[in-house]
Amino acid sequence: ASSPANQTIGSSVDVRSVTKYYGHFRAADDISLSVSPGEFITLLGPSGSGKTTLLNLVAGFQKIDAGEILVDGKPIHHVPTHKRGFGMVFQGYALFPNMTVTQNVAFPLRMAGVDRQTAERRVAETLEIMRMSDHAHKAPSQMSGGQQQRVAIARAIVMRPKVVLMDEPLSALDRRLRESIQIEIRDLHQTLGSTILFVTHDQGEALTMSDRIAVLNAGHIVQVGTPVEIYRHPVDRFVASFVGESNLIEAEVMQKRGDMMTLRNRAGYTFSARSRNAIDVGKATVLVRPERITISNEAGKNSIPVTVTSALFLGEILRIEAEMEGGEKLLIRCSDSAHRGLPAIGGTLHASWGADDCWMLS
Numbered sequence: 180a181s182s183p184a185n186q187t188i189g190s191s192v193d194v195r196s197v198t199k200y201y202g203h204f205r206a207a208d209d210i211s212l213s214v215s216p217g218e219f220i221t222l223l224g225p226s227g228s229g230k231t232t233l234l235n236l237v238a239g240f241q242k243i244d245a246g247e248i249l250v251d252g253k254p255i256h257h258v259p260t261h262k263r264g265f266g267m268v269f270q271g272y273a274l275f276p277n278m279t280v281t282q283n284v285a286f287p288l289r290m291a292g293v294d295r296q297t298a299e300r301r302v303a304e305t306l307e308i309m310r311m312s313d314h315a316h317k318a319p320s321q322m323s324g325g326q327q328q329r330v331a332i333a334r335a336i337v338m339r340p341k342v343v344l345m346d347e348p349l350s351a352l353d354r355r356l357r358e359s360i361q362i363e364i365r366d367l368h369q370t371l372g373s374t375i376l377f378v379t380h381d382q383g384e385a386l387t388m389s390d391r392i393a394v395l396n397a398g399h400i401v402q403v404g405t406p407v408e409i410y411r412h413p414v415d416r417f418v419a420s421f422v423g424e425s426n427l428i429e430a431e432v433m434q435k436r437g438d439m440m441t442l443r444n445r446a447g448y449t450f451s452a453r454s455r456n457a458i459d460v461g462k463a464t465v466l467v468r469p470e471r472i473t474i475s476n477e478a479g480k481n482s483i484p485v486t487v488t489s490a491l492f493l494g495e496i497l498r499i500e501a502e503m504e505g506g507e508k509l510l511i512r513c514s515d516s517a518h519r520g521l522p523a524i525g526g527t528l529h530a531s532w533g534a535d536d537c538w539m540l541s
């Protein structure tokens with residue numbers, strides 16, 4: 180819908196050794212993060228991990244206690260919020276209730292003293308991008324939550340900012356609406372070219388939307404990577420279990436030859452794993468994603484017998500919880516057609532996975 184002339188060149192954002200205290204509590208602990216120009220980066224973490232704190236520091240709503248924040252190589256942490264020129268969609272940053280959609284979106288242009296004709300054109304273009312043109316004359320109270328959210332995004336991007344900050348902009352919406360606006364924001368990012376810093380605690384949202392994800396825990400960044408890297412090769416148990424569903428199987432490395440190894444689980448069954456990360460012989464935790472597990476009614480080479488404890492039909496897939504001998508749990512997700520119906524609770528299945536389906540955690 181927009182011409183290349185409409186494209187912004189996003190800025191780089193460098194967070195360097197930033198620390199933030201609330202009293203004696205360290206909410207951001209020596210955080211470093213480099214965001215490339217035009218990148219869509221998501222800050223992902225559980226409640227209280229410091230996501231909003233980090234975004235507030237970049238926005239300038241709060242002051243850093245140590246470190247620096249640079250935009251396009253220039254320090255900005257002493258610059259007041261309104262002079263940073265960022266587009267922002269924050270939860271508490273609601274629409275002005277007494278203004279129409281057009282007036283809300285035109286507000287930043289008015290503040291910046293943009294002439295009327297240019298402003299009108301810009302507002303029309305932006306409402307078009309957000310597919311809100313038909314609602315231009317409505318008041319916020321006459322619109323659904325999703326429509327209000329789209330107007331809030333329109334207001335944040337109307338200045339074509341080089342950096343856009345979004346803090347859980349979709350958390351108040353139902354699942355369907357959230358998923359459709361996720362795709363709209365992704366498309367918007369392609370159209371606009373701005374650098375986007377996006378906060379969510381929803382791992383699915385982070386995987387869908389981001390170029391890269393920074394996973395936070397207790398005021399630290401524990402891993403930064405593409406969605407595929409984070410999902411397939413988590414650095415530790417925390418990331419493995421926070422992003423996606425996981426089986427963390429306790430096992431012992433019996434033998435190692437090149438990158439292939441033979442492991443034995445607690446119940447005494449052996450399986451192979453290919454290790455792309457350095458693991459010594461000894462105890463190990465093996466991550467196997469539930470969708471990588473194959474089940475069969477017959478025992479096979481390298482298969483492990485499991486007892487079904489729960490089986491759910493979820494439409495396109497079955498979600499089966501089972502226990503290995505010794506009680507260790509195994510979660511399995513498989514297509515309905517592969518298994519033809521739900522297995523019986525208490526019944527035995529034979530689970531197996533390939534050496535390449537394993538990721539070793541130390």
Ligand code: ATP
Pocket residue numbers: 201204206224225226227228229230231232233380
């Ligand atoms: P959520 O997803 O729940 O919003 P978050 O990851 O965004 O969480 P922050 O809001 O950044 O987390 O909070 C990080 C930690 O700092 C929390 O333990 C929180 O209680 C604390 N905290 C946040 N703001 C303040 C404040 N103004 N004063 C004191 N402590 C604060």
